[in-house]
Structures are given as C-alpha cells and as structure tokens.
C-alpha cells in the first residue's frame with residue numbers, strides 16, 4: 055500500500071508545487087513509483103513546472119466522474135519513467151460537486167498502484183483541500199522562514215488537525231543562509247518553535263529552483279544545495295534518518 059502525502063500551506067507561493075515536483079523526482083530516483091496529483095483546480099501548475107503542459111488531457115475530475123481511467127489520466131513523465139502526473143480540472147467550478155467519497159476512492163486507487171502519491175494543494179483551506187488533506191496519510195505544510203508564513207503554517211496545522219489529520223510536518227523553504235548567519239532570518243529551531251510543527255526538512259533559497267521551474271526542467275540534473283535538500287526530504291519520507299543541511303541551524 056502506497057502513502058499519500060498532501061502538501062498544503064497557509065499562505066500562497068511558499069513552494070508547495072516545487073516541493074511536490076522535486077521530492078517526487080527524488081523519490082523516483084530512490085526507486086519509488088510516484089503519482090503527483092495537482093489539486094489546485096483552476097490554477098494548476100505542476101504540468102508547467104514539469105514541462106508536461108501538452109501531455110495532460112484528463113484531470114482527476116474526469117477520473118472521479120468515470121470519463122477516464124486513472125491509467126489514462128495519470129500521464130507518465132517523459133524522462134522520469136516511474137512518475138505519473140494527474141492534473142487538476144482547468145475550471146475551479148468543476149470540482150465543487152465531487153465531495154469526500156470520490157476523493158477517498160481516488161486516493162485508494164493511488165495507494166494501490168503507487169508507492170507514494172504527492173498531492174499539490176492550493177493555499178489555505180477550501181472543501182477540496184480539506185478533503186485531500188484529511189484523507190491523505192500525512193500532510194506536509196510548506197512555509198518560508200518569515201514570521202508571517204510560520205504563523206499561517208501554525209493556523210493551517212490547527213485546521214488540518216481539527217479535520218482529523220494526525221500526521222503533520224513542516225518544510226521550511228527558501229531559507230537564506232547568509233541572512234540566518236547575520237541573524238536577519240529565523241533559523242530552523244526557531245522556525246519550529248514559531249510554527250509548533252515537527253520538522254520534515256529545510257530547503258535553501260536557490261535560483262536553480264526558479265530556473266528549472268520556468269523551463270520545465272528537472273532540478274535533479276543540476277547539483278546544488280536545494281537538490282540535496284529535496285533528496286534528503288525524500289529519504290526521510292522513506293524512513294531514513296538524514297541530517298539537516300549545514301547552516302540552517304545558525305543564530306537568530
């Protein structure tokens with residue numbers, strides 16, 4: 055049985071899509087069979103970041119409503135052969151009538167055919183996001199190291215816990231190590247204190263994340279600290295103990 059992980063956030067633009075794409079690829083590099091689900095109806099973006107815009111014909115709404123099978127709708131990545139991507143409906147309105155039961159059925163099928171499914175949610179809570187997050191086996195809240203982002207992560211965690219999700223961890227993204235060193239950005243210990251959520255990983259700010267996302271290229275092909283950070287997260291998700299990157303503990 056596979057594991058479904060929902061990536062959520064309080065604020066927008068914290069790095070959920072980058073997390074799903076890069077951790078998904080990293081899990082595949084470690085031999086896992088991965089399904090990426092774009093849950094961001096109306097504002098889907100995983101297809102762009104992965105360079106698959108022209109390939110995705112059916113969405114999960116089509117699977118839930120029986121217009122396509124999961125195999126037809128979840129399209130294989132052109133390079134990462136053990137990764138498939140299931141996109142969101144292009145119109146947000148399409149999703150509203152779907153409800154928890156159909157989401158549960160979709161995730162049941164995902165667990166059956168894949169070892170990991172990563173669900174890329176939109177920011178904040180809405181009924182679809184609450185369904186995906188509460189029906190997932192785990193939720194990961196992606197935040198930046200800014201105080202406002204950490205506070206909204208804390209709120210989000212409380213909402214997801216109230217909806218019944220018991221396994222919630224945080225990824226602190228876009229950490230600027232020179233700012234941490236100077237004491238101008240929170241270090242990882244303080245970020246955990248501020249959010250009150252257990253840590254899954256810390257990802258440094260890295261121009262290559264932006265460049266690869268814009269080009270639809272794989273970050274894993276470019277050696278850099280962000281690549282190492284995403285790979286470390288993938289290892290932790292598989293149960294390995296992996297140390298944090300140097301420099302994120304720093305002072306504040």
Ligand SMILES: Nc1ncnc2c1ncn2[C@@H]1O[C@H](COP(=O)(O)OP(=O)(O)O)[C@@H](O)[C@H]1O
Nearest residue numbers: 067068069070071072228258259260263264267
């Ligand atoms: N670690 C990082 N370093 C630099 N830029 C990042 C990093 N993570 C995400 N970004 C950039 O931040 C922007 C928002 O990221 P995205 O993953 O789309 O966030 P979300 O899905 O939460 O809205 C994108 O331009 C992305 O390339």
Ligand SMILES: [Mg+2]
Nearest residue numbers: 070071094099
């Ligand atoms: Mg996104």
